Amino acid sequence: MGNRWNLPDLGIGIGLRTVHFGSILGKNPPIDWFEVLSENFMDTGGRPMYILDQITERYPVALHGVSLGIGNTDPLNFEHLRQLKALAARTRAHWVSDHLCWTGILGRNTHDLLPMPYTEAALRHTVARVKAVSDFLERPLVLENPSSYVEFADSTMPEWEFLARLAEEADCALLLDVNNVYVSSFNHDFDPRVYIDAIPPDRVVQYHLAGHTNKGTHIIDTHSDHAIDAVWELYRRAWRRTGATATLYEWDENIPDLEVVHAEALKARAYREEPAAVGA
């Protein structure tokens, strides 16, 4: 089983973070690949780009964005897309991903991943924009399922159905964040296994894993800790459906040393070595 675009299984990577620049360039650690936050490198000509150029000489990378706003109702920002396309070319990114969400309206950016209502109208709107972005980037856009804290009353389908239909109708790829599935399942009281099982496996080109913060009444997707066992079990379940797929660990708050983040990411090995389910 592989994805329908034959995008490679890059192995087990981690998110590229500023605090690790020195360790990466100084020690050349045996990390399979890095995920680069697109917006951090789109309007700077200084040290970040200098570092990134060196890292892309040594490691495979993929771009991951937070400001595309695929669900926004403002017009698409083609200047943003032009910069994104140029960065993808410069870094030889294997793919370009962002989130199923909206980020702002009336020209404003809240810099948050805000939730969509899962309606037929929202689906049509998002499908059209994904197609336009993929056409512009000349590659399939990769969309990640978000963590969310709100459900809208007029949603007519669950998130997993919306995501699966979006992927089919817009012909886009998916970044399946199993921690986000877990977080949303807690917040919205659904069975995360149903979500995992509903995702078309041949459209998944990447996994995300991360830690979160349980507030008791809800879970926040903080990327601030080790992943809990339940998240690893979801990864095992998803992996058995998709087989070899690039996997990445995100750590964004209270970021420990590179070795600690890498060691957490490498826990994925135990799950990757299990054979994919036949006929999944």
Add this chain to the structure above:
Amino acid sequence: MVLSVPLDRLQRWMQAVVVHPGSEEEAVAAPEAQFEIPAARVGEVVLPSKTLTPLERVGVYHGMYLLRMRDVLVGDYEALEHFLGADAFTALVRGYVEAYPSRSHSLNRLGDHLPEYVKNAPGVRSRGFCVDLARLELSLEHVFDAPETRALTEAEIGSVPAGAWETARLRTVAAFELLAFKYPVNAYLQSVRDDDHDHPRTRREDTWVAVYRRDYKVWRLDLTRPAHDLLADLAAGVPLGPAVNAALARGGRPSLEEETLFQWFRQWASGGLFQAVETA
């Protein structure tokens, strides 16, 4: 009961609530939010969870917005935050992001208007000092992100014919800014970075600083007024001969000597402030 609203209206409402500077109760009751969805009908738009009310669920996004903006601005304005204290800085951020909301895909540009805002922001103590400190810290961000340009080498300087210097123009590197202050803000910034609790006094004192980048590091160089004025002339494209003559004519106490000028040039050239000598 379900209130179904078009996607753009839903987004205008949710953004108005998320970015509102008050509590979530005040946010949903604010005119801009109620124009889209009456406060009494929020429960028809957002579902409750088993543990949170619709308002509390939207409040998760509302609470994170200000924290995220604050985190970014503390990163850009660490000395200003140190000077004002956490509570006063948070109040400043609350007003600032309302006056200058992000319209960029990147958070790198979020703080671009802070010095301007501090000029008239309510409740800022030692306002003149804070404006100057914010200007210095913004300059560091600009220089950090400026495009990379190669600095002039000693060999290139040595190859300029002696007779050509009189009319030669020195072009500064792109990552360079020259600043004049009414307060000793560079010394204050250094004391914050040194974790020195004996900060310099914030009483009025004219100071001058060049901010530039060399080998991808940002440097701050204290200048005297004559040095600042000469460097300002050179950066503005005044040929070397007239610029030096103007500097000598401006004099100063003690009177400016040619040897002093040579020392400045050596320091500026070896510091990588210039990218080219343009001869006629």
